[in-house]
Amino acid sequence: MRGTGVLVLTLAYDCQQSCVFCSENEGLAGRHPSLGLEETLRILLVKRREGVKTVFIGGGGEPTLNLHFPKIVEAAKRLGMRLCVISNGLRFADAAFAGRVLPWIDEIVFSLHGDTADVHERVTGTPGSFTRVAAAFRNAAAGARALASMTVATRLNWDQIDRIVCRSLGESGARTCYLSSLSPEGRAGEKYEELVVPLAEWRRRLPSLAALAASLGGVLKTRLLPRCVLGDPRMDFSIPAAHVVYRSLVNGRSELVDCLELETHDQKGQVKTARCADCPHAAACSGMFARYVEAFGDADLGIVAA
Ligand code: SF4
Numbered sequence: 001m002r003g004t005g006v007l008v009l010t011l012a013y014d015c016q017q018s019c020v021f022c023s024e025n026e027g028l029a030g031r032h033p034s035l036g037l038e039e040t041l042r043i044l045l046v047k048r049r050e051g052v053k054t055v056f057i058g059g060g061g062e063p064t065l066n067l068h069f070p071k072i073v074e075a076a077k078r079l080g081m082r083l084c085v086i087s088n089g090l091r092f093a094d095a096a097f098a099g100r101v102l103p104w105i106d107e108i109v110f111s112l113h114g115d116t117a118d119v120h121e122r123v124t125g126t127p128g129s130f131t132r133v134a135a136a137f138r139n140a141a142a143g144a145r146a147l148a149s150m151t152v153a154t155r156l157n158w159d160q161i162d163r164i165v166c167r168s169l170g171e172s173g174a175r176t177c178y179l180s181s182l183s184p185e186g187r188a189g190e191k192y193e194e195l196v197v198p199l200a201e202w203r204r205r206l207p208s209l210a211a212l213a214a215s216l217g218g219v220l221k222t223r224l225l226p227r228c229v230l231g232d233p234r235m236d237f238s239i240p241a242a243h244v245v246y247r248s249l250v251n252g253r254s255e256l257v258d259c260l261e262l263e264t265h266d267q268k269g270q271v272k273t274a275r276c277a278d279c280p281h282a283a284a285c286s287g288m289f290a291r292y293v294e295a296f297g298d299a300d301l302g303i304v305a306a
Contacts, residue, residue: 010060058086092136141173169218
């Protein structure tokens, strides 16, 4: 089978938060059950045989809401796979839970959308979530192999973005701070034009944010930005071509889908424009979301030095 060494696995279709940017909210409306233990172990065994070495668990719903999460991460690690888990962090506020699962996880990424409860919970729509993710970072700082934060930048938190980077790489103890641009899907699609941070703003602030991260001993990475806005390609974080396993409605029934994405996992609805015609980075760039270009034009796209 034509393959890739990466598996993206969605374990659960439920969440304790209701983030303003949630791209998956429609799939979380009780339409799908979590993956069962036996079917997940079977998937891991088959994918391991097909050459998968790295597993990303996240996307869809909050993976720790799958009752079998501890056994699944243990099994993946025992099969010799490298495991990255993206979580809202709420269950990791429980020190016993964190202690049970962290030894099996190579990189844990917690959502951090504000430097204060006010900003974070404005984004998550969930009172108490800031206190709990702060506890999760404390628990993980002691036991995680690699600890990172993920912030979805919107106009709700952009004014505080430097303080969020400081919080992530300072007292939260993360070593990598992921900043994601907004994807016009799900709930974010309803207010995309209101929420999205303009590309000109990203371009203006990224160099100083990267310098800030370095001064704190950490690394800044970004998702879903065109190369001409990103500048330094080392800042790009895209999940590469991957086996993707998730549930989807097929003829009104929840079915397990197992497919191979040959482009990067993050390519969904981006376009290139006439301004990309002679760009030396076109082959390595996904362009920008069509919805953004329709709303704001393409004046912020442009050729950068090779
Ligand atoms: S000009 Fe177009 S192809 Fe080149 S980096 Fe920008 S968006 Fe990507």
